[in-house]
Amino acid sequence: MSDEEDDIILSELDDEELVQQMFDDLYDGLKDEIMEAVNILLERGWAPYRVLTEALVGGMTIVGNDFRDGILFVPEVLLAANAMKGGMSILKPLLAETGAPRMGSMVIGTVKGDIHDIGKNLVAMMMEGAGFEVVDLGINNAVDAYLGAMAEHKPDILGMSALLTTTMPYMKVVIDTMKEQGIRDDYIVLVGGAPLNEEFGKAIGADAYCRDAAVAVETAKKFIARKHNQMAAG
Numbered sequence: 125m126s127d128e129e130d131d132i133i134l135s136e137l138d139d140e141e142l143v144q145q146m147f148d149d150l151y152d153g154l155k156d157e158i159m160e161a162v163n164i165l166l167e168r169g170w171a172p173y174r175v176l177t178e179a180l181v182g183g184m185t186i187v188g189n190d191f192r193d194g195i196l197f198v199p200e201v202l203l204a205a206n207a208m209k210g211g212m213s214i215l216k217p218l219l220a221e222t223g224a225p226r227m228g229s230m231v232i233g234t235v236k237g238d239i240h241d242i243g244k245n246l247v248a249m250m251m252e253g254a255g256f257e258v259v260d261l262g263i264n265n266a267v268d269a270y271l272g273a274m275a276e277h278k279p280d281i282l283g284m285s286a287l288l289t290t291t292m293p294y295m296k297v298v299i300d301t302m303k304e305q306g307i308r309d310d311y312i313v314l315v316g317g318a319p320l321n322e323e324f325g326k327a328i329g330a331d332a333y334c335r336d337a338a339v340a341v342e343t344a345k346k347f348i349a350r351k352h353n354q355m356a357a358g
């Protein structure tokens with residue numbers, strides 16, 4: 125690192141410069157700097173959700189593009205992911221603290237063979253913030269892990285995440301097993317992850333594909349309202 129870079133004082137940058145600097149720091153995997161910058165933006169009155177989407181997710185998109193293009197490799201991306209998680213750890217309690225009324229519950233996990241968890245964690249955070257109780261199964265979940273958690277926690281919603289084209293078909297394995305066991309219709313099944321799309325969601329028999337965490341919250345609320353209406357009518 126050059127002397128010039130050493131001299132950057134994050135709190136002296138204006139918002140726009142600070143966000144640019146966060147993109148660089150996330151790219152370089154500088155967790156402490158990311159955490160400091162998140163705190164600065166919060167102190168300046170930025171809403172936690174804005175910090176999350178504009179600074180952290182924005183920065184991760186740049187990392188993602190360079191990973192795709194072969195400019196960054198797994199070790200660097202892991203560091204960036206770690207820095208992102210540092211920032212998310214500050215935002216998590218704030219997003220969960222909205223005092224929203226309890227909306228329902230969700231079991232969520234990344235599917236078998238897949239260790240990507242940033243997007244899933246974000247969805248879990250946003251759902252908690254919207255008043256959902258969330259049981260997070262973590263990564264690399266086989267059918268039994270999902271079924272066991274559903275039997276134990278009886279959630280309204282099952283959420284599955286996959287970031288690889290090789291792991292996304294596993295979602296169908298889970299849904300097909302639910303059908304075989306006659307429990308498919310007991311749950312609202314939401315799926316997400318960068319390589320998925322709406323068509324895929326339909327094809328595997330999910331209730332909905334959600335492009336991002338905000339859409340996940342909206343969709344979950346919509347399905348819960350529908351479920352309550354059905355219960356009231358029936």
Ligand code: B12
Binds near residue numbers: 282
């Ligand atoms: C970070 C990252 C990693 C990190 C993961 C760290 C971690 N703790 O998660 C590390 C370095 C470990 C990694 C490893 C690998 N990765 Co990777 N990774 C990424 C990267 C750059 C970013 C993913 C991310 O976190 N995005 C940010 C979050 C916020 O977005 P998101 O995950 O899409 O989530 C949002 C939505 O999709 C949605 N969502 C997500 N989940 C869910 C779930 C539900 C229920 C709902 C409703 C919504 C929802 O909401 C989220 C929030 O808004 C992507 C690039 C990309 N464009 O996605 C590649 C990418 C996914 N990886 C890729 C690859 C190839 C790999 C490796 C195979 C590389 C290798 N050679 O080893 C391994 C696989 C390891 C494995 N078995 O899983 C490819 C996949 C290509 C493909 N078509 O399958 C990508 C697309 C990069 C690329 N273009 O080549 N990776």
